[in-house]
Amino acid sequence: MARVLVPFAEGVEEIECLAVVDILRRAGVEVVLASLDGQPVTGRSGVTIMADAALNDVADEDWDMVVLPGGLPNAHILRDNPAVRKVVERLMRARKSVAAICAAPTALAAYGLADGRRVTSYPSCREEMEKLAPASVYVDEDVVEDDVLTTSRGPGTAIAFALRLVARLCGEAAAAAVRREIVA
């Protein structure tokens, strides 16, 4: 069974976070939703979501993928957190999957992981992406894949993003089955 880590913090975009967890779990993937301290997190729209774990307790485990949801200040908190950076860099080195949506691709750009790659983000983050990763290629598509990296735009693209992550981990047939199940 594939294992996916989803770190999240105050101001997380609820749809982006929960669509990823819900859709990956529907595909049989083990997902751990980890806040920095293990405490519940209140999202940008005021919904408080419980964490499965504290990030530092689980970050060093074996993961097949790490997914960074968007929403502010969540995306900035994740970007500036050493444990998030460490697990993202470790997975990239190991050629495991790294994914980010909305404002969170800016974290990957800040870590120097977007240069030389096709990427997208929330539209208003484009300038920041291009400044942080001048050698990246910014693409105006809902979901953009480049090798181990998957990026996406916002809450309205979160379901398509999550289905692409299922396809990556479990294959296209599994993603098609979940797509039918959720009537997408």
Place this chain on the structure above:
Amino acid sequence: MARVLVPFAEGVEEIECLAVVDILRRAGVEVVLASLDGQPVTGRSGVTIMADAALNDVADEDWDMVVLPGGLPNAHILRDNPAVRKVVERLMRARKSVAAICAAPTALAAYGLADGRRVTSYPSCREEMEKLAPASVYVDEDVVEDDVLTTSRGPGTAIAFALRLVARLCGEAAAAAVRREIVA
């Protein structure tokens, strides 16, 4: 400011529930997410979400809309809860809005509120809908509106559903603005 009540219970579909709350709040609508006892609720995909209130403490307040999310057993628990039935029937009588998605339209059918109306639901609930509401007209569309009633199909249609609810409460321009904001 419009006020919307979203009752939810164990097994709620996380995307359906949170897309409604998130998107309505982005439009400036006051949304109260009410569990039956005010305690947190664990959804069908294992995410635990805090409640804003206990249903019995708020059900008798003035509401412009009540929205029933899907997921099981949530939809059955809501259907069988007297306070849910009472507030749904009160809003229908007052010609306020009532909305349901996925398995939750079966609650409206069970209350006798779907007869004579165009409705939809999660595809596998169609037979139950037609049995409970033989005088309803079942429609295979993502979001179906008939007078004060709005119904929808599943997680994959939850964002379109929520945007229609914004249009109903705040107007088409507001819905278009939120649609752009969420990149839908």
